[in-house]
Amino acid sequence: MTMTEPHIDAPNEPTTPLYRLADVSKTYTQKKRVVKPLVGVDLEIARGDFVTIQGPTGGGKSTLLQLLGALDRPTSGRLTLGDTDLAAASNAALGSARAREIGFVFQGFNLIPTLTASENVDMGLEPLGLADAERRARVAEALAHVGLADRADHRPGELSGGQQQRVAIARAIAKRPRVLLADEPTGNLDESMRDEILDLLQALNDGGLTLIVVTHDSAVARRASRRLRLEKGTIRDITR
């Protein structure tokens, strides 16, 4: 398997959705105020899809992304990633799902400033317990895939915003996940850098990797095969 080959599902799996959400709600208390970012969300996301989620600030986009990323559990409803019920999974099972099946890309890149590009990518492989040689090979392959093979020893401070986001993408794909979740991946980038990152994400999706991107940027949404809008905790498909 190479970096352009994402996680390969069993032959009968393509017929089943990657994610299935049934009547998912999320409630939490913030400053003594009850917040309901998601209310009865029903959704299925197919393997290999490129899905964007749009909507106003505070509409529940990030919360939905956190549930899809196994960072949090829904207050009610059913949420499955493949065969894993993320709503009922233990912390260890959620951690394992994040380590093996889900790649994250953040708006602020979230790289560790003291580590080099290759070391940052390596951090994503840490939980997998791979042999050193395998890790080194995957790191080199991921950096080459995002076009930063020659910047492996540079620290984030020595890289441009676009390059930092490429490192973050390399960190996410080095583990060969089933899905890549991106929260405003172009939010901190200028137009040319944005297009570079979008081309890269598009290429990954073309290689079979499922992409779910939260964005305000219509340029990103235009590239998606499926567009969702989340408003006041409810979701609707706005793909035309």
Next chain:
Amino acid sequence: MYFTYLRRELSGRTKQTVIVAAGLAIAIALVIIVNALTAGVRDAQTQALESVYGVGTDLTVAGAQQEPGEGDGARFEFGEGGGATADDGTTTLAQSQLRTEMGRSTLDATTVDTISGIDGVSSASGALSLTNSTFSGELPEIPAEGATGEAPADGAPQGGGGFGGGSFDVDSFTVLGVDPAAQSVGPLSSVTVSEGRALETDDAGQNVAVVDATYSTTNDLTVGGTVDVGGAAMEIVGIVTSSTSSTDTASNVYIPLDVAQSLADVGDVVSTVYVQAATADGIAAVQEEIETALPDTTVSSQSDLASTVSGSLSSATSLVTNLGTWLSILVLAVAVVLAVLFTISGVSRRTREFGTLKAIGWSNGRVIRQVAGESMVQGLFGGAIGLAIGLGGILAINVIAPTISSAPTTTSEAGRDGGPGGGGPGFASVAQTVSDITLTAPLTPWVLVAAVGLAVSAGLVAGAFGGWRAARLSPAEALRSVA
């Protein structure tokens, strides 16, 4: 990757790492130095006791303390013909006295046999502590009533005092009567012969003496010469020095016990019995046995004796054990609290980092190990610096080798009753038995173990708090809070 991340994080936060390590280093250095000084003071205390009571003495038995005014006060008395009067009317006086220790009764010599017969006693030896005082001077002819006194040509009186042109001097030194046949325990067990020979069994009944080296130098006494003790000329057969680091031995002059008893005219008595127990474990039992058998005596163990050491050694002990210990504890506590606060603060600042790590699959345990590892390395770093500073401090103390004085309190008590007003000999004995001891700070393996142990402990405590804080971070909340 673990160590790469750890190294990069610590070097990336140099300021915090240096502050935490420096705090721990100072605390650990203080603990090391205070511990070494405590051991040094303890050694000095032991040496001070050994120089007085002898090496290997486990217990001492002395007579009961006398009430002030009780006993025979010392006094020089000159009757008619007590001095020689010259043609010019000046009367020359000279008198030498040998007296037992003031303020404490003596013990019958059979006490030594009684103690030797007690189960658990390995050996016992009696000694008679005496003070030799010599009064010498000249008194002018007492002028007739109404005559005016004339000041002497050379002005001020000499020595201890004078009046109306007379002058007199009081010289005093300590004498210890010891059993020449029993020197394995007692004051002579802590002396080394530097010249001549020690007292021997055949010396019993002989007018022979062994003299302390410092005293012999001060008074120009040499082997083959004589020293006047209680009016008798004693042949000096040897010069002795302390076998410990003390500069002086227990007494100025050592003579056979029977000779001392005879010269002092005190009968068959001793002042102190030095006792060596057969085993270290049996000391307490032996002490109890002696106290039961001899209820009118004062039985002291080494720990009892240690409390009698006074002088600047006592001050040093007090300073090290009280101020030093508390200062060490305080600084150590502050350093640990500082390390904990910095670690917790560091975790708070790295919320996004740890949230991200958890989001990409790092387990709580892995994050905690990282935080704890960083704290541990900071602690070890501080421990290493503290060890270096501590060893430097110990080295400095040993190079400077400060001298501190010590004196068993019992000697001071003896002097209490015999001040100049009393005309007795006691006032001089204090100065003679005060000894100077070189304070050292011994380096022991314990110092290394303590440094490493404290460093690891401080790192563990800080790491535990930091790890606990990091473990409580929910990845979703962590990322939401920094979004």
